[in-house]
Amino acid sequence: MVKIVIGGQIDKQQIKEDLEKLAGDKDVEITVKSDLDAAMAIQNNEADYYIGACETGAGGALAMATALLGGNKTETIASSTKVYGDEEIKNSVENGKIAFGFTINTKDRILPILAKYLLE
Incomplete structure (x- = not known):
């Protein structure tokens, strides 16, 4: 099972819903947390990946x-200047x-x- 935490500052619930649709029947757990709690979940090996959004893609999305x-x-x-x-x-x-962050x-x-x- 892949565990994803949603942190960042903007539209966390919508990001979760979109990810759930994209995951389909894959074994994934998606949780919304504050940016600090989400980062700590990764640090404590309670989640595999962190995703966050803000207006710049780095500040509120990834600072913590x-x-x-x-x-x-x-x-x-x-970011405002580059999209991967x-x-x-x-x-x-x-x-x-x-x-x-994005x-x-x-x-x-x-x-x-x-x-x-x-x-994958």
């Missing part, structure tokens, strides 16, 4: 995860990134790609 997990475990996959494509997201997951306006583009690689 970066502080607790380190920058080598986090990745901003969509399929291959870049795949590489992030394969290279050990476990916490992902701008909320890219949610419909980013989540399907991210879910594909997190739930």
Whole structure:
């Protein structure tokens, strides 16, 4: 089972609902938490992946995860200046990134790609 926590600052419940639809019948547990509790769940091995959204893709989405997990475990996959494509997201997951942040306006583009690689 893959365990995903939703942190960040914006539309957490909507991100959860979208991920549940994308997961289909895959064995996944998705939980909404505060950004601190979500990052701590990853740190304490209670969850596998962290996902967060905000207006910049890094600040409110990933600040706490970066502080607790380190920058080598986090990745901003969509910001106001750059939106990762399929291959870049795949590489992030394969290279050990476990916490992902994005701008909320890219949610419909980013989540399907991210879910594909997190739930493989």
